[in-house]
Amino acid sequence: MITTKVKDPDLVRKKQHQIFRGAMKVCRVKGFHNATIREIAKASGMSLGNIYDYIEKKEDILFLIHKEVLDQIYARMEKIIEKHEDSKDQFNIMFKELFSLTMTLKEEMLFIYTETKSLPKEYLHEVLKKESDFVNRYAKVIENSVRRGAFQCEKPELFANIVTFMSAILPLRGWNILQRNTPDEVCKVLLDMASNYLNQ
Amino acid sequence: MITTKVKDPDLVRKKQHQIFRGAMKVCRVKGFHNATIREIAKASGMSLGNIYDYIEKKEDILFLIHKEVLDQIYARMEKIIEKHEDSKDQFNIMFKELFSLTMTLKEEMLFIYTETKSLPKEYLHEVLKKESDFVNRYAKVIENSVRRGAFQCEKPELFANIVTFMSAILPLRGWNILQRNTPDEVCKVLLDMASNYLNQ
Amino acid sequence: MITTKVKDPDLVRKKQHQIFRGAMKVCRVKGFHNATIREIAKASGMSLGNIYDYIEKKEDILFLIHKEVLDQIYARMEKIIEKHEDSKDQFNIMFKELFSLTMTLKEEMLFIYTETKSLPKEYLHEVLKKESDFVNRYAKVIENSVRRGAFQCEKPELFANIVTFMSAILPLRGWNILQRNTPDEVCKVLLDMASNYLNQ
Amino acid sequence: MITTKVKDPDLVRKKQHQIFRGAMKVCRVKGFHNATIREIAKASGMSLGNIYDYIEKKEDILFLIHKEVLDQIYARMEKIIEKHEDSKDQFNIMFKELFSLTMTLKEEMLFIYTETKSLPKEYLHEVLKKESDFVNRYAKVIENSVRRGAFQCEKPELFANIVTFMSAILPLRGWNILQRNTPDEVCKVLLDMASNYLNQ
DNA sequence: AATGAATGAGAATTCATTCAT
DNA sequence: CATGAATGAATTCTCATTCAT
Structure with missing residues (x-):
């Protein structure tokens, strides 16, 4: 490229x-x-x-970072998914691990969220594709669970998108939230919201 | 300043x-x-x-933008809150209006989320204070409802933070989500997640 | 421009x-x-x-030089022409003065001949136009003389082009020619060639 | 070297x-x-x-080009001269062939004329020597003809220099001249000027 | 207070040249 | 001898900031 x-x-x-x-x-x-x-x-x-x-050109480095960071996230997520694909409370475990992943890669996540808009048009497509793949992989897992009757969800793709976004809350808003709450507390509330929704 | x-x-x-x-x-x-x-x-x-x-210096303009945008959002939110403070399904209405506000001010929201990290330290405090005030105002409303027994929420401040963040999903992830979903669909899922949580 | x-x-x-x-x-x-x-x-x-x-951009300076140099040459030539337009041996005097002009502006002439090929395409047209105007002005004088019967010339425009070129011999080949000949000697031979041709 | x-x-x-x-x-x-x-x-x-x-160093390539181009021209010219040295209208034929040669090697001629000034001093002497040899060879032919009484020329070396220069008119001014004249027309006028001079 | 010409430090980028393999 | 990756000085160009008017 x-x-x-x-x-x-x-x-x-x-x-x-x-x-x-x-x-x-x-x-x-x-x-x-x-x-x-x-x-x-x-x-x-x-x-x-x-x-x-x-x-x-310098902007190529921006692309390089996007590629490597997203690949890294995707690879780690893939491992997480594979590990828990068949477990019963799969979703909960996955969410927790994903949430913990965004904390580990806090800087990288923040970078992605704040710098993507500076990417040259030529690279945008490839990066967005990667992000979509990521979300779709997540959605697929949820769909499977729905099919198995594990829980309900009308729009798995939208839900996956939302959950992905939610799990990035600490990189983006940690400066405010972490003043009065621990990461675990945040994770618990988020997970409650998500799983309540799935089991409603 | x-x-x-x-x-x-x-x-x-x-x-x-x-x-x-x-x-x-x-x-x-x-x-x-x-x-x-x-x-x-x-x-x-x-x-x-x-x-x-x-x-x-140039960075003063960054601060200027933050100040004006946050004031604008805060002012509009204040109006929304005042309008619905006593209504029964206050939270639902407020969330919808807030969600719609972030869409109206999409560019501004995105700007705040992506450029705050470039703010000179000297201004950071003031800006973060403003954002905190904003969240606290939201939290206060929820607290009141809880006190009235309208619903349950153990950590209103954290919840307000999360909901604030969630309502900014379209400015930040719209390019992906809006490809397959309408804003209304997104709002509905988010609202379901939030109010389920409050009424669990 | x-x-x-x-x-x-x-x-x-x-x-x-x-x-x-x-x-x-x-x-x-x-x-x-x-x-x-x-x-x-x-x-x-x-x-x-x-x-x-x-x-x-830097190349604009190249254009600047072309413009100023050509304007300078053209302006001086115009004066020469005006001064001698009606004199009897107009051509001889003009040639001598033009030849002497190229010696005065030796560096400038050399510059034009060697750097025009580096001009950005966008400026080329304007510069070539200026050079054409210059030659055409010369051709016009010759045509007039032909019409008056002062001498013969089938292709005044081509002849003007050639004479213009010939009078630039010292800037371009002076390092060789001037080793054994004075400018006056060179001028005399060139002038003989040109006027013989006109009077053939 | x-x-x-x-x-x-x-x-x-x-x-x-x-x-x-x-x-x-x-x-x-x-x-x-x-x-x-x-x-x-x-x-x-x-x-x-x-x-x-x-x-x-890079400039050595400049020298390389000069050497090879000038050798090429010189070699071809030598052939032309040898072929016609004894013919009656030797000069006319030679001029035509030389003129045609500069058209064949248009790019090379232009290169020599425009880039010689960038040659490092150390190489300049050798290159100018080559060019001088070239002109001298030409001058020698003319001298011989003069000696044979074929025509008149007081300064064969200067004349050879001028004719050499004149025959390079198309590489240097072709963009202007060729808009309204064919190469043959140009050659004819130049040749007329030169041979008129020799036979005056 | 307003204007916009002038300043110059600083940034990206290129490319001749070297050198380890 | 040949290869091509590595080096870094040098260059163009930008732009925040100042200052005379």
Whole structure:
């Protein structure tokens, strides 16, 4: 997708990952717009020029971050789902783990939510596709449970979307909520809302 | 809070509002970081130099936007609350109106959610205070209902926080959700989740 | 033609002329491609940023130089023509003066001949038009003489083109020719060739 | 002249020719200054590093092009001269062939005329020497004819210089002249001017 | 108070050249 | 000898901010 000067795909993968890690390290602190390529290069342990052998423009790094973060989330979620797909209170366990995942990847989640709007149009489609896939995977699990009669849900896809959003509440509003509540308390309320709805 | 060259407070208010409107017009399209002061000046109908009589640095505009947007939301919400404070299904009506408000102010909401992290520390406190006030006002209403026995809620403040967050789902995730669902459908599911929880 | 940030046309004219002079000073020594904007700014007595209030990109300076140089040449030629339009050996005098003009503007002529190919397409048309006008003006004079029976020439426009080109021989080949010949000697031979042809 | 890492002179010759051909292919389109070594390497079918085994710096390529182009022109001209040295209207035929040669090598001629000024001083002498040789060879022919009484010319070397220059009119001014004249028409006028002069 | 020209630090990006393999 | 990844100096251009008018 990104046109690189270097052609060896293994090297490209490795270096782009290196760039992602350096970029994340810097952007976590000062945001993407205030991070300079120089800083990202230094944080990546690469030279300024070498970075440009693996990207074309700064915004490509934004895409790189999106891709890696979403892949990471998706991969972890996939593991969670696989682990619990057949368990009885599957939904509850999955929600808890997903909620805990967004806390672990707090910075990454926040980044995704706040920077996606700066993505060049050319990459937007691919990123949104990834997010949709993610939600759809979630929806599929819920659908299966509904089919098994485990609970009720008229619009699994919409519900999955909402639950995905809800589980990102701490990265986005933690500064306010965590002043008076613990993550566990938040998780419990959210889970109650969701499972009440499914069992209504 | 912002140190201005011009002293007449009425004029300052008027011009800062003018700046806010111009800035919002531009930032809505290209985001705060990609908007130049030149563009904002032009959109505000002010000269470049004159802008700097009412702000000190670009980030002041970020603060200006936060202040005005949050005040706007708060004011509108206040009206909504006042209108329905004593009605029976107060919560349902309020939620619907709040949800509809975030759709009306979609751009503004998105702006707040994505740009707050760029606010200079000096302003952060004031802004977060405003948001807290907003949530607390909401919480107060719920508390009253609980006290009246209208429904159950152990942590009104947390619940208010969650509901506030939930009602911002369309500005933040609309691009995905609205592909297959109407705003009304989304509102209905959210409201079901919330009121089920209150009446559990 | 060049989009400028500053709107006052008098100021634009003045500053663009200033840029032209600074640029010519630098490019004369090291050529356009090896001249940096920084150097040109310094030579123009302007700040780096201020230059960009009057041009959009470096290549605009190339256009600026073309415009000013061609205008200068054209203006001087016009004077020469007007002065001698009715004299008997008009052609000879004009040729001599034109030849001498290209020597005075040696650097400028060389610049035009060597850098026109680097002009952005968007400006090419305007510049070529100017050059054509120049040649056509020359052709017109010759045509008039032919009509008066002063001499013979079947293709005045082509002839004017050739003579224009010939009179630029010193800027382009002076390094070789002037090793063994004086400018006057060169002029004499060229003039003989041209006037023999007209009187053949 | 160019210091190379590789020592085998045959290989050096072969590879430098390869570089010249690649460079010409690229520079023809975008000029020397806008051509990158990367592009030239690719067009030469050589690797980036390998190029630097046969040159020291980019400007060496400029020299390479000059050398090869001038040698080519000189060789072709030599053939033309040899073929017609003893013929009666030797000059006319030679001029026509030379004129036609500059049209065949239009791009190359233009390149020489516009890029020589960028040559590093160290190479300038060698290149100008080549050009002088070229002109002198031409001058010699004319001198011989003069000696034979075929025609008159007081300064054969200057005349040869002028004629050489004149025959390059199309590469340099073709964009203007060819809009209304055919190459043959141009050649005829130039030849008339030159031979009139010789027979005056 | 208002205007907008001027300043210059700072950012992205390019590309000649080197060097390890 | 050949390869191409790596380096970093150099360059263009932007834009927040100042300041003379």
